[in-house]
Amino acid sequence: MKEMSANSNSMHGGQQPQKHYGITSSISMAFPREVDHQYTHKLSEAMKPFGVFEDEDELNHRLAVLGKLNTFVKEWIAEISETKVGSLKNNDD
Incomplete structure (x- = not known):
């Protein structure tokens, strides 16, 4: 994907614009929590029977x-x- 920078309107207090890939920026830049890993695992297990992998x-x-x-x-x-x-x-x- 193409790397893009946030526009100048989103800059606050002289901070550097954060780069993101794609059309929109990330919902969150925070690292996943343990519960996020658990949900990901549950979702993967639920999808396996449907042959999506x-x-x-x-x-x-x-x-x-x-x-x-x-x-x-x-x-x-x-x-x-x-x-x-x-x-x-x-x-x-």
Whole structure:
């Protein structure tokens, strides 16, 4: 995600703006409490029967697909760039 800084309106008393990732800032910068860990564990256990967590094979497959997609996009961008540069050179002649 893109790193963003809080805007100057949120600065108080000359403090440095806090950086955050994404569109909105964090709800809290506090470390999780023990009860938060317990709730996270309970939530994870409740979700397991629904198959929402990927196993190692699924993770590897997803990463392979994303890698191929990344390669295709880079190749496509290179082709489009070459086309644009070529058309600019032809217009200069």
